[in-house]
Amino acid sequence: MKVLEELTGTGQALSHTELEATFSKVDRITLYRVLKDFEEAGIxxxxxxxxxxxxxAVCRHNCPDETHTEDHVHFNCTNCHKVFCLEHTHNPDLRLPTGFKVSGIQILVQGICKHCS
Amino acid sequence: MKVLEELTGTGQALSHTELEATFSKVDRITLYRVLKDFEEAGIxxxxxxxxxxxxxAVCRHNCPDETHTEDHVHFNCTNCHKVFCLEHTHNPDLRLPTGFKVSGIQILVQGICKHCS
DNA sequence: CTTTAAATGCAACCTTGTTGCATTTAAAGT
DNA sequence: ACTTTAAATGCAACAAGGTTGCATTTAAAG
Known part of the structure; x- marks a missing residue:
């Protein structure tokens, strides 16, 4: 699929609207379905x-297919407004109050990215 | 405002739909505006x-008005589906790759909450 | 070349959220 | 107490994001 190529190529996370603009020939519903299938397949x-x-965003090497757990941090640049995965910045251990059981952590860091600074 | 009482009382984060159900007499647009005002006021x-x-969710003691920075973790219970603030679980220090400047961190932990376990 | 299944497109619909305008409510001035 | 003014509310309409059902095309298998 060309959608997958696009996602792999840019290195950033693309919104549905952005993909829609790139593949203007393709119907937006098809795009929804393709993305849904990719997500369910762990791609x-x-x-x-x-x-x-x-x-x-495409799942890279350290994204296990089974659990589909994303053990990395996401970054959102306030300058170029891009969102992408920091594959090598893993989620830290969090100490929660007693009685809480953790099954997943989502971290989104905002700031200025490497390219913009 | 009664909306503020409701938010303070429940101790959890409420969606617009939930608030709409609670205040069924109030127009949903009014609710949108009230919440927007509260947010801009840092409440x-x-x-x-x-x-x-x-x-x-209401901002508690450790939410400075000026920056409106939320230096705490949010928890989403996969059992009761509630979302609430873990006021005393602060954001950890993250070491990002060189060239990245951090201005804000958002952490959302999923799992089983104290009440459900 | 036919049969069957998968992929695509279209129409319609729902939810969430915003904006403009009219109306009500309430506060302030004389 | 009555008028003037501003704030708060409600209504209609609209736009973006997303889902579902059905018809049609594409392509794979017999």
């Missing part, structure tokens, strides 16, 4: 930004 | 859940 994962916009 | 803060649903 891409969804990132919900601080703006509430959902974006999609 | 409540918005939490965007892993489901993409935005919820609202």
């Amino acid at each position: 891409v994962h969804k990132i919900i930004g601080p703006d509430g916009v959902t974006r999609f | 409540v803060h918005k939490i965007i859940g892993p489901d993409g649903v935005t919820r609202f």
Whole structure:
């Protein structure tokens, strides 16, 4: 699929609207279905930004297919507004109050990215 | 405002839909405006859940008015589906790759809450 | 070349959220 | 107490994001 190529190529998480613009010939519903299938297959994962916009990024080497756990940090640049995975910045251990059981952590860091600074 | 009482009382983050159900006499647009005003005034803060649903929670003692920074972790119970602030679980220090400047961190932990376990 | 299933497109619909305008409510001035 | 003014509420309409059902095309298998 060309959608997968696009996602792999850019290195950033793309929103549905952005993908829609790239593949203007393709119907937006088809795009929804393709992305949904990719997500269920563990090929891409969804990132919900601080703006509430959902974006999609390809799962890299350290994303286990079974659990589909994303053990890495997401970054949102306040300058270029891009969202991407920091694959090598793993989630830290959090000590929660007693009685809480953790099954997943989602971290979204905002700031200025490498390219913009 | 009764909306503020409700938010303070429940101790959890409430979605717009939930508040709409509670205050069925009030128009939903009024609710949108009230919540927007509260947010801008630094009285409540918005939490965007892993489901993409935005919820609202009152800012407690350790939420400085000026920066409106939420230096605490949010928890989403996979059993009762509630979302609430873990006021005393602060954001950890993250070491990002060189060139990245951090201005804010949002952490959402999923698991089983104290009450459900 | 036919049969069958998968992939695509279209129409319609729902939810969430915003904006403009009219109306009500309430506060302030004389 | 009555008028003037501003704030708060409600209504209609709209836009973006997302889902579902059904018809049609594409392509794979017999």
